[in-house]
Amino acid sequence: MRGALGGPRVLLRRLREVMAEPVSAQDRLDKIVVLIAANMVAEVCSVYVLRVDQTLELYATEGLNRDAVHLTVMRVDEGLVGHVAREAESLALSDAQAHPEFAYRPETGEEIYNSFLGVPILRGGNTLGVLVVQNRARRTYTEEEIEALQTTAMVLAEMIASGELTALAKPGAEPAIRRPVHLKGVPLADGLGLGYVVLHEPRIKVTNVIADDVMKETERLDAAIGKLRHAIDAMLEDDGLSKAGEHRDILEAYRMFAHDRGWMHKMREAVLSGLTAEGAVERVQSDTRARMMRASDPYLRERLHDLDDLANRLLRELTGRGRGMEREALPENAILVARNMSPAALLDYDRARIRGLVLEEGGTTSHVTIVARALGIAAVGQVENAAGLADQGDPVIVDGQAGEVHLRPPGDVEEAYAEKVRYRARRQAQYAALRTRPSVTKDGLHIDLHLNAGLLVDLPHIAETGASGIGLFRTELQFMIASTFPRISEQLKLYRAVLDAAGERPVTFRTLDIGGDKVLPYMRAVEEENPALGWRAIRLGLDRPGLLRSQVRALLRAGAGRELRVMFPMVAAVEEFDHARAIVERELTHLRKHGHGLPDRVFVGAMVEVPSLLFQLDEILARADFLSVGSNDLVQFLYAADRSNMRVADRFDPLSAPALRAFRMVAEAGSRHGKPITLCGELASRPLEAVALAALGYRSLSVSPASIGPVKATLLELDVAAARKVLLPLLDDRTGTVDIRATLRAFALASGLAL
Numbered sequence: 001m002r003g004a005l006g007g008p009r010v011l012l013r014r015l016r017e018v019m020a021e022p023v024s025a026q027d028r029l030d031k032i033v034v035l036i037a038a039n040m041v042a043e044v045c046s047v048y049v050l051r052v053d054q055t056l057e058l059y060a061t062e063g064l065n066r067d068a069v070h071l072t073v074m075r076v077d078e079g080l081v082g083h084v085a086r087e088a089e090s091l092a093l094s095d096a097q098a099h100p101e102f103a104y105r106p107e108t109g110e111e112i113y114n115s116f117l118g119v120p121i122l123r124g125g126n127t128l129g130v131l132v133v134q135n136r137a138r139r140t141y142t143e144e145e146i147e148a149l150q151t152t153a154m155v156l157a158e159m160i161a162s163g164e165l166t167a168l169a170k171p172g173a174e175p176a177i178r179r180p181v182h183l184k185g186v187p188l189a190d191g192l193g194l195g196y197v198v199l200h201e202p203r204i205k206v207t208n209v210i211a212d213d214v215m216k217e218t219e220r221l222d223a224a225i226g227k228l229r230h231a232i233d234a235m236l237e238d239d240g241l242s243k244a245g246e247h248r249d250i251l252e253a254y255r256m257f258a259h260d261r262g263w264m265h266k267m268r269e270a271v272l273s274g275l276t277a278e279g280a281v282e283r284v285q286s287d288t289r290a291r292m293m294r295a296s297d298p299y300l301r302e303r304l305h306d307l308d309d310l311a312n313r314l315l316r317e318l319t320g321r322g323r324g325m326e327r328e329a330l331p332e333n334a335i336l337v338a339r340n341m342s343p344a345a346l347l348d349y350d351r352a353r354i355r356g357l358v359l360e361e362g363g364t365t366s367h368v369t370i371v372a373r374a375l376g377i378a379a380v381g382q383v384e385n386a387a388g389l390a391d392q393g394d395p396v397i398v399d400g401q402a403g404e405v406h407l408r409p410p411g412d413v414e415e416a417y418a419e420k421v422r423y424r425a426r427r428q429a430q431y432a433a434l435r436t437r438p439s440v441t442k443d444g445l446h447i448d449l450h451l452n453a454g455l456l457v458d459l460p461h462i463a464e465t466g467a468s469g470i471g472l473f474r475t476e477l478q479f480m481i482a483s484t485f486p487r488i489s490e491q492l493k494l495y496r497a498v499l500d501a502a503g504e505r506p507v508t509f510r511t512l513d514i515g516g517d518k519v520l521p522y523m524r525a526v527e528e529e530n531p532a533l534g535w536r537a538i539r540l541g542l543d544r545p546g547l548l549r550s551q552v553r554a555l556l557r558a559g560a561g562r563e564l565r566v567m568f569p570m571v572a573a574v575e576e577f578d579h580a581r582a583i584v585e586r587e588l589t590h591l592r593k594h595g596h597g598l599p600d601r602v603f604v605g606a607m608v609e610v611p612s613l614l615f616q617l618d619e620i621l622a623r624a625d626f627l628s629v630g631s632n633d634l635v636q637f638l639y640a641a642d643r644s645n646m647r648v649a650d651r652f653d654p655l656s657a658p659a660l661r662a663f664r665m666v667a668e669a670g671s672r673h674g675k676p677i678t679l680c681g682e683l684a685s686r687p688l689e690a691v692a693l694a695a696l697g698y699r700s701l702s703v704s705p706a707s708i709g710p711v712k713a714t715l716l717e718l719d720v721a722a723a724r725k726v727l728l729p730l731l732d733d734r735t736g737t738v739d740i741r742a743t744l745r746a747f748a749l750a751s752g753l754a755l
């Protein structure tokens, strides 16, 4: 077979010439099928392209009836071609008609062909079409021929991906690579983002897949693999970086793959079939992806990410191209798409150009989510294969409210969203008009609306929203986005900036709430069975008093000459509060002794987020100057439902008797003791929930920046006394059958409240 017509190498060389010819797309395809048929001594060679409607259209053929080109269309669930597309795997048959899925298409006249070899046209593991050769005689296709056809399919994949074939398509029947995709995920940060895909870690585009010199390509591949192994070993040896739990596991997995013989072997084989080193990496990775994407085993899918990463590193090694997009190259309306991202990486982008964030992973309370919310970037998480389906520069819509992503949206969807954006803008303008209005209910009760914050980027929100102050400053965020422990001077600088930005308005700093899911990349992670119930927050602070002391010192110094408010997270027993407060007193004494300026007054409070504190309210209120309910954690612990586990996080409604009774207990104990009570969990950021809290007696709420407007708009129209009349009897009902949310909602709507 090879002798007469030159074999696979000659085919690839000729292909490269055809690719370089200045001819139309159809002519190029026609030449390619003629070339393949001649080279493989096949009577038939055809190209089928997968269309947006998930059917396969015949785009070119040598041997079948040419009139059938662009007319023959098959579903993916019919025929052998459909089989190859669906399974994303090659199929070689010497008696095609005996295959149960053989389907006869009279217009193509293919009944006389017995042998069939079909290979999927793959890119990034996604099927773009099918390439087929057929022979009249019954024959067995060799491994070498199958390889050669797969390599040719890669060239076609690039042709399809480049958009070159789109001009040949009828409207509405374009190649599937451009097809609109509607993806569902989990809402992470509210907002709508319309823009263009920026892949956070883009796949390196391989344009040159056919080798000039096989020996040279083999050497290049070997050298790149050697460098990759070396780099991974070096990372593993780097003490500072790699000791922290998961990071090290990932690197270990990389090391294992980088030394995996099967992987190496497949890539070397691909180079020997005539591909460039980068072509070989891409081809093996695409095959692996196609196979693994069909696996339902989560472990395998996780490994797929690792392999993707590794293949990309190898490509970077081979092409010498760096990662990510240059800052200047970022488009005006960028939508970042990534598997996952650290908060620091998100902050590295030019905020002014980012409109949205799409993550394959990411939970509602993960750190990058908190940062996205702070930046006001619409974000959706848990979007399966988002980075695999999106291409750099694709138009995309992120709906952070519904948790949906529209990739390459059709015109009508785009129109509908443009209208939504205009509507939101009008509403935002209405909220902005409320900025200076005091937050007073219809029946004259002041309900202060504070901000939740944690980063410098949050500070402009104080003025923009007209918030009464910062009700929760999450100091751990500064630690989480840093690569080493922030020094006292750095902490001091941030706290001063926060107090300066707030001016006369109060700021409540929460001391470090790390541990649990809030991991510091530079601090050795402690393996714990149940991290949420483990060594975290004030527990860690008291066991490592040096850390807490230095933070308290920075806070006290930043607050010199003003009022300072500090609170401790996760207090479970009043003794913990006593110890923590003693640290504040000791630091005050220390600073006084050394002649530093001191705050005019220091208010020390506790967060109520562990249920045990609900049963020590009188004791804690006798000691603390104020309390703040951390409903995110309190609800998680009350219901024993992990807030970051999507399966259970929303299983229990906080607008039901158990949680509301707990919130009421705190509010009532606060009034008994004459101490201020705030609620700073995400709950307060939702208007209907804010109505319930006002009815329970809360006169201060701390919410996310984007929620100040909507919550204030609702509260301004609220008659708290009327809401109490509706809510309190429901709380005292002991039948267990009342639907508090529905009843409260009906009340709100009947009262004309905007929800």
Ligand code: PEP
Pocket: 472, 474, 513, 609, 629, 630, 631, 632, 633, 634, 680, 681, 682
């Ligand atoms: C809470 O638990 O409600 C809270 C505000 O703290 P965090 O979300 O930071 O745990």
Ligand code: MG
Pocket: 569, 609, 630, 632, 633
């Ligand atoms: Mg908490």
